[in-house]
Amino acid sequence: MVSKMTKIVNPMGMHMRPAGMFAQEMMKFNSDVMLVFNDKEINAKSIMNLMAACLKCGSELEVRCNGADEEAALNKAIELIESGLGE
Amino acid sequence: MLKGTGASAGVGIGHALVVKEQVLDFSGVKFSGEAEEKQRLSAAAEQVSERLQAMATSMTEKVGAHAAEILSGQIMMLSDPFMMGQMEEQIAAGNTAEAAVDTVCQSFIAMFRSMEDEMMRQRATDIGDLRARLLKQLMGLDDIDLAQVPAGTVIIAKDFTPSMTVGISRENVVGIITEIGGRTSHSAILARALEIPAVLGIEGVADTIQNGDAIAMDGELGHVYVNPDERTLGDYKKRQEEFEQQRQMLKAYLNQPTVNADGTKVALYANIGKPEDAQAALEKGAEGIGLFRTEFLFMDRDSLPSEEEQMNAYRQVSALFAGKEVIIRTLDVGGDKEIPYLNMKKEENPFLGHRAIRYCLDTPETYMVQLRALLRAGADHKNIKIMLPLVTGLEEIRAAKAMLEKAKKELAAEGLPFDADAEVGIMIETPAASQIADLLAQEAAFFSIGTNDLTQYTLAVDRGNPDVAPLYTHFHPAVLRSIRHVIHAARNAGIPVGMCGEAAADPALIPLLLAWGLDEFSVSASAVLATRRTISLWSAQEADDVQAEAMALSSVKGIQGYLNSMIKK
Structure with missing residues (x-):
C-alpha cells in the first residue's frame, strides 16, 4: 500500500461535479483507492461516499492506494486534488 | 393574488396543469429470487442511465452544458459501486429490487438532507429523482412527459424535479409555479436558462390551483393571479409583450463592443459577489469585473478563510477573465455587514464606525492574509487589481500599500509566485474622498465611484429607514456635483475612473456620466446588455x-424629471 497526505484547495470543496470527476478518474485504476478524513475511510470510486464526506476547501486528508497500479493511482489522485479538482 | 419567489424573469399567461407526483407503490411486487432481482436492478439502472444520457445530450444542446450537469450527476450515481453495492446487499437479504432501491435511496436522502451545506442538501432532490426513475423503470410506469403538453401550459407542481425540467420546451410551457425552491435552486437556474418565467415557493399551490385554471404570472416580482379579471389579464398581456420585445432587442447587443453613438469606446464591466457569478457575467457580455465583493468568503462560516482558500476563489475569476481586468475589493465588513466570528464591537453608529478599510488596517493579521491571497491569485494572468473600500484619506492608501509591499517581500522570500505589479485603486464613496480626489489620485492607480454609499453619506440619509428613504436619490445636485468632481479629478490626474454603484446602470444618469468622461461602467450581470x-x-x-441642462437645474424634482424625460427608448 502507498499513501500520501494532501489538502482540498478548490473553494467549493468536494461537491457533485468534482466528486463525480474524481470518482470516474479513480475507477480507471484497478487498485482500491481510499481517502482517510477525520478517521473515516471514504471509497474514492464512489461519488456518494465522496459527497457525503463533507470535504471542504482546506480539509486535510490522506490518500491510500492498494493494488497492482497503486503508484499510478496515488499520483493521479494527488494531482487531481492539488490542482483543484478541475475547478 | 399569490406571492412567491420570482426565480426567472418574464410574464407567463396560460392554463394550469397540475403535476401530481405519481404514487410509486411496490408493495405488491413479489421477490423472484436473488439472481433475478439483481438482473432486474442492473437492467433498470442501465436503461435509466441511457435515458439520462440522451436527455443530457438534448439539454446540452438546448441550454448548455452547465444545466445538464444535474443529469450527469445522476448518471454517475448510477455507476457508483458503493450505492449499487448496497442495493445488491439488500437484494441478497431477500428484498425485491424495488425495495432495495427505495431503502438505499431513502437512507442517502436522509443523510444529505441533514447536511449543513445548502448545496449538499440539494443533492437529496437529485437522489429522490433518481429513486423515482429507477422505481418507474422497474415497475414499467411511464414518466410524465412534459414535452407533450399543449401550448400555453403553466406547470404547477410541489417541487420541480430535474427530470421534469428536462421534458419541458419553451414552445409549450409558458410558466412554472412550485411550492418549494428558491432563486438558487436547480429549478430556478434551469428555468432561467430556458427563459421560462418561474415563481417558486408558494405554499400549497399544487392544491389551491386546479387543472385548467387561467394563470397570469410575473416571474420577476413573484406574482401569480389565478383566473384573473379582464383588466389584470390585459395588463399582463401588455407587459408580456414589452418584456419579450426588450429581451429580443437586447440580444442584439451581446458580443458587441460598448461604444457611444459616435463610436467612442467605454468599458462595461460587471459587479459580482461570488466566483460562480463570474460565468454568468461573462455570458451576459461583461468585458471585465469592476467590483468583486469578497465578503461572501467570510460569511456563513465560523472562522476566517485561509490564504489558500481565498487565493483559489480569486484565481478562479482571474482565470475566467484572463486578458481582462478583475477589480477585487478588499473586505468591506461592518456597517450593515456583520460577521459574527470577527467579534466586532457593537457600535452606536455602525455606518460611521469601525468598518471596511478602517477595520482591516487595525487587524493586520486578518488583512495580511487577504492581501497575500490577492497578490498570489494574480500570478498567472496579472489581471487582478486591488480596490480599497471606504477610503477617507491618503494615509489609508499609504498604509495599505505598505502592507502590500511587506506581503510581496514575504512571498518573494518564501519563493511563492505573485503579481508584483498589481495596481491599487480606491472606492470613492465618502464625501471626504470626493473632496480630496485630486490628492488621493497621487496614490491611487484608479478610482471607482460607489454611488450607494456616496449618496447616503453625502445626503446623510439612511436608505433603510423608511421615514427618510425618499430623500435618498442620486439625482440630488450635491451627489451629481460630487460625481462630476471625482471624474474630473481623475481625468486631470490621468487615472481611469469607473462607477460600480447602481447609478451606473441608470439610463437617466448615463448621458451625464458619458459627458463627464467616465471610463468604466460596472453594473450587475443582468444590466450589462441594457447598459x-x-x-x-x-x-x-x-x-x-x-x-449642461441638468446641472443648471437646482432641485431634485427638476433634475430627476428632466433626466427621466430625456431617457432614450
Whole structure:
C-alpha cells in the first residue's frame, strides 16, 4: 500500500461535479483507492461516499492506494486534488 | 393574488396543469429470487442511465452544458459501486429490487438532507429523482412527459424535479409555479436558462390551483393571479409583450463592443459577489469585473478563510477573465455587514464606525492574509487589481500599500509566485474622498465611484429607514456635483475612473456620466446588455447638452424629471 497526505484547495470543496470527476478518474485504476478524513475511510470510486464526506476547501486528508497500479493511482489522485479538482 | 419567489424573469399567461407526483407503490411486487432481482436492478439502472444520457445530450444542446450537469450527476450515481453495492446487499437479504432501491435511496436522502451545506442538501432532490426513475423503470410506469403538453401550459407542481425540467420546451410551457425552491435552486437556474418565467415557493399551490385554471404570472416580482379579471389579464398581456420585445432587442447587443453613438469606446464591466457569478457575467457580455465583493468568503462560516482558500476563489475569476481586468475589493465588513466570528464591537453608529478599510488596517493579521491571497491569485494572468473600500484619506492608501509591499517581500522570500505589479485603486464613496480626489489620485492607480454609499453619506440619509428613504436619490445636485468632481479629478490626474454603484446602470444618469468622461461602467450581470444599449444611443454632443441642462437645474424634482424625460427608448 502507498499513501500520501494532501489538502482540498478548490473553494467549493468536494461537491457533485468534482466528486463525480474524481470518482470516474479513480475507477480507471484497478487498485482500491481510499481517502482517510477525520478517521473515516471514504471509497474514492464512489461519488456518494465522496459527497457525503463533507470535504471542504482546506480539509486535510490522506490518500491510500492498494493494488497492482497503486503508484499510478496515488499520483493521479494527488494531482487531481492539488490542482483543484478541475475547478 | 399569490406571492412567491420570482426565480426567472418574464410574464407567463396560460392554463394550469397540475403535476401530481405519481404514487410509486411496490408493495405488491413479489421477490423472484436473488439472481433475478439483481438482473432486474442492473437492467433498470442501465436503461435509466441511457435515458439520462440522451436527455443530457438534448439539454446540452438546448441550454448548455452547465444545466445538464444535474443529469450527469445522476448518471454517475448510477455507476457508483458503493450505492449499487448496497442495493445488491439488500437484494441478497431477500428484498425485491424495488425495495432495495427505495431503502438505499431513502437512507442517502436522509443523510444529505441533514447536511449543513445548502448545496449538499440539494443533492437529496437529485437522489429522490433518481429513486423515482429507477422505481418507474422497474415497475414499467411511464414518466410524465412534459414535452407533450399543449401550448400555453403553466406547470404547477410541489417541487420541480430535474427530470421534469428536462421534458419541458419553451414552445409549450409558458410558466412554472412550485411550492418549494428558491432563486438558487436547480429549478430556478434551469428555468432561467430556458427563459421560462418561474415563481417558486408558494405554499400549497399544487392544491389551491386546479387543472385548467387561467394563470397570469410575473416571474420577476413573484406574482401569480389565478383566473384573473379582464383588466389584470390585459395588463399582463401588455407587459408580456414589452418584456419579450426588450429581451429580443437586447440580444442584439451581446458580443458587441460598448461604444457611444459616435463610436467612442467605454468599458462595461460587471459587479459580482461570488466566483460562480463570474460565468454568468461573462455570458451576459461583461468585458471585465469592476467590483468583486469578497465578503461572501467570510460569511456563513465560523472562522476566517485561509490564504489558500481565498487565493483559489480569486484565481478562479482571474482565470475566467484572463486578458481582462478583475477589480477585487478588499473586505468591506461592518456597517450593515456583520460577521459574527470577527467579534466586532457593537457600535452606536455602525455606518460611521469601525468598518471596511478602517477595520482591516487595525487587524493586520486578518488583512495580511487577504492581501497575500490577492497578490498570489494574480500570478498567472496579472489581471487582478486591488480596490480599497471606504477610503477617507491618503494615509489609508499609504498604509495599505505598505502592507502590500511587506506581503510581496514575504512571498518573494518564501519563493511563492505573485503579481508584483498589481495596481491599487480606491472606492470613492465618502464625501471626504470626493473632496480630496485630486490628492488621493497621487496614490491611487484608479478610482471607482460607489454611488450607494456616496449618496447616503453625502445626503446623510439612511436608505433603510423608511421615514427618510425618499430623500435618498442620486439625482440630488450635491451627489451629481460630487460625481462630476471625482471624474474630473481623475481625468486631470490621468487615472481611469469607473462607477460600480447602481447609478451606473441608470439610463437617466448615463448621458451625464458619458459627458463627464467616465471610463468604466460596472453594473450587475443582468444590466450589462441594457447598459450597453443605452450607451450606444448617446452621441457626445447630445450627452453634453443634457448634462449642461441638468446641472443648471437646482432641485431634485427638476433634475430627476428632466433626466427621466430625456431617457432614450
